[in-house]
Amino acid sequence: RTVSVIGMGYIGLPTCAIFAKSGIDVLGVDVNEDVVAKVNRGEIHIVEPELDGLIQKMVETGKLTAYTTPQPADAHIIAVPTPFMSEHDHTPDLSYVMAAARSLAPVLKRGDLVVLESTSPVGTTRNMTMLLAELRPDLRFPHLHGEDADVLVAYSPERVLPGKVLTELVDNDRSIGGLSKASAQRAVALYTTFVAGDLYITSAESAELVKLTENAFRDVNIGFANELAAVCQQLGLNAWEVIELANKHPRVNILSPGPGVGGHCIAVDPYFIIEAAPDSTHIMKAARQINSDRPYSVVRDVEMLLDPNKHQTIACLGLSFKANIDDMRESPAVDVVRLLSELRDVRILAAEPHAKGLPKSLQGLGVEFTDPLTAIDKADIVVLLVDHRHFNLIDPDALKDKKLVDTRGLWTWRKARRTDARIEGRNS
Numbered sequence: 001r002t003v004s005v006i007g008m009g010y011i012g013l014p015t016c017a018i019f020a021k022s023g024i025d026v027l028g029v030d031v032n033e034d035v036v037a038k039v040n041r042g043e044i045h046i047v048e049p050e051l052d053g054l055i056q057k058m059v060e061t062g063k064l065t066a067y068t069t070p071q072p073a074d075a076h077i078i079a080v081p082t083p084f085m086s087e088h089d090h091t092p093d094l095s096y097v098m099a100a101a102r103s104l105a106p107v108l109k110r111g112d113l114v115v116l117e118s119t120s121p122v123g124t125t126r127n128m129t130m131l132l133a134e135l136r137p138d139l140r141f142p143h144l145h146g147e148d149a150d151v152l153v154a155y156s157p158e159r160v161l162p163g164k165v166l167t168e169l170v171d172n173d174r175s176i177g178g179l180s181k182a183s184a185q186r187a188v189a190l191y192t193t194f195v196a197g198d199l200y201i202t203s204a205e206s207a208e209l210v211k212l213t214e215n216a217f218r219d220v221n222i223g224f225a226n227e228l229a230a231v232c233q234q235l236g237l238n239a240w241e242v243i244e245l246a247n248k249h250p251r252v253n254i255l256s257p258g259p260g261v262g263g264h265c266i267a268v269d270p271y272f273i274i275e276a277a278p279d280s281t282h283i284m285k286a287a288r289q290i291n292s293d294r295p296y297s298v299v300r301d302v303e304m305l306l307d308p309n310k311h312q313t314i315a316c317l318g319l320s321f322k323a324n325i326d327d328m329r330e331s332p333a334v335d336v337v338r339l340l341s342e343l344r345d346v347r348i349l350a351a352e353p354h355a356k357g358l359p360k361s362l363q364g365l366g367v368e369f370t371d372p373l374t375a376i377d378k379a380d381i382v383v384l385l386v387d388h389r390h391f392n393l394i395d396p397d398a399l400k401d402k403k404l405v406d407t408r409g410l411w412t413w414r415k416a417r418r419t420d421a422r423i424e425g426r427n428s
């Protein structure tokens with residue numbers, strides 16, 4: 001049996017590795033020639049724990065081979081990006097999915113299974129199938145021929161967390177949305193080769209919305225935490241303390257405030273629901289607004305601490321989009337540093353222990369890259385942007401004479417909490 005995976009990115013490449021590990025011959029496909037050449041040398045172009053060794057082994061044993069165009073196979077998985085059009089136009093950009101379908105169409109044959117894994121607006125799997133049917137009038141597809149189709153089509157979204165991809169791919173439950181019963185069953189048979197979690201069958205449209213819903217849920221909950229942070233700031237209270245104590249309630253579980261929501265999914269996916277149902281998405285829209293305004297409110301907090309008569313140094317700690325990873329793309333921390341660099345009469349020092357230098361978007365803005373302790377030492381104001389474990393270990397004495405903007409509550413609450421008295425419950 002052969003499986004081809006179209007798109008060897010953050011999801012596609014680990015998926016290639018896991019299928020190959022379970023004994024299937026895998027054909028990895030990517031339009032980027034460098035990626036293909038790299039994979040065929042047993043190397044990888046993304047950072048993900050334990051992926052490099054596994055890819056190397058699978059290529060060496062001949063289980064994984066990479067190509068620049070789709071190849072004949074029994075099952076084809078499409079795992080390409082679905083961004084939105086631009087920063088100002090949040091309509092989904094489906095060109096990668098449709099281009100993948102176009103390139104796949106010529107190699108499709110009777111009995112093949114096609115699974116779309118890319119996060120997609122509701123209806124994409126069906127639209128993609130319509131395109132395949134147009135390009136291959138000699139084959140029957142499930143949107144027209146139901147259970148009598150020649151090619152089976154399904155949607156099954158990944159839900160893995162960057163940094164834990166190889167374990168979550170195996171352990172997480174999965175939704176499988178078939179365009180027909182037979183499609184769903186074939187997709188279930190495919191994923192049982194490596195998924196240890198449960199597989200739930202539904203329609204392609206429901207599965208599409210399930211994926212979007214998961215990330216919109218998280219965005220709304222982070223939005224609630226960020227709104228609470230603004231309320232607490234107005235009332236002179238510590239948001240992290242309020243949240244921690246509210247979370248002692250057995251049915252309350254508030255997430256953590258921060259400088260905004262980054263990454264490639266949570267700040268994007270809610271728009272796919274909002275676009276589809278603009279009149280019914282008040283909470284999702286509000287959360288998006290709150291979360292995308294956060295970098296500006298961090299800058300306002302810094303401005304309040306600035307002395308207008310002095311040239312001051314601001315140390316920004318952390319540039320990645322979340323704790324303990326090196327990924328600085330779509331990072332609210334990077335947005336904050338960029339906005340701070342526009343202020344007058346300030347020197348900006350940025351530190352990111354997981355990186356060797358500034359990301360491209362901060363180069364040429366006068367921002368200096370340095371290590372955290374040097375940045376703190378030279379700073380009048382220290383802005384903590386990412387709750388890396390590394391920053392937890394910083395000696396509080398180093399921060400003693402500094403003005404602090406702690407966007408993650410790492411120093412101002414978590415440290416204080418350790419020394420606070422807690423009255424133990426009777427059963428403890």
Ligand code: SAJ
Nearest residue numbers: 159160161214215218222255256258261262263265321322
């Ligand atoms: N964040 C907060 N406060 C929190 C939690 C997160 O401000 O309490 C921020 C983070 O700092 C980061 C952003 O939100 O900037 C997103 O981080 P994340 O850890 O919530 O999520 P991602 O983007 O790494 O991965 C998410 C996951 N989705 C959910 O948890 C519902 C993952 O399971 C998905 O597979 C992934 O999106 C995806 O690919 O869709």
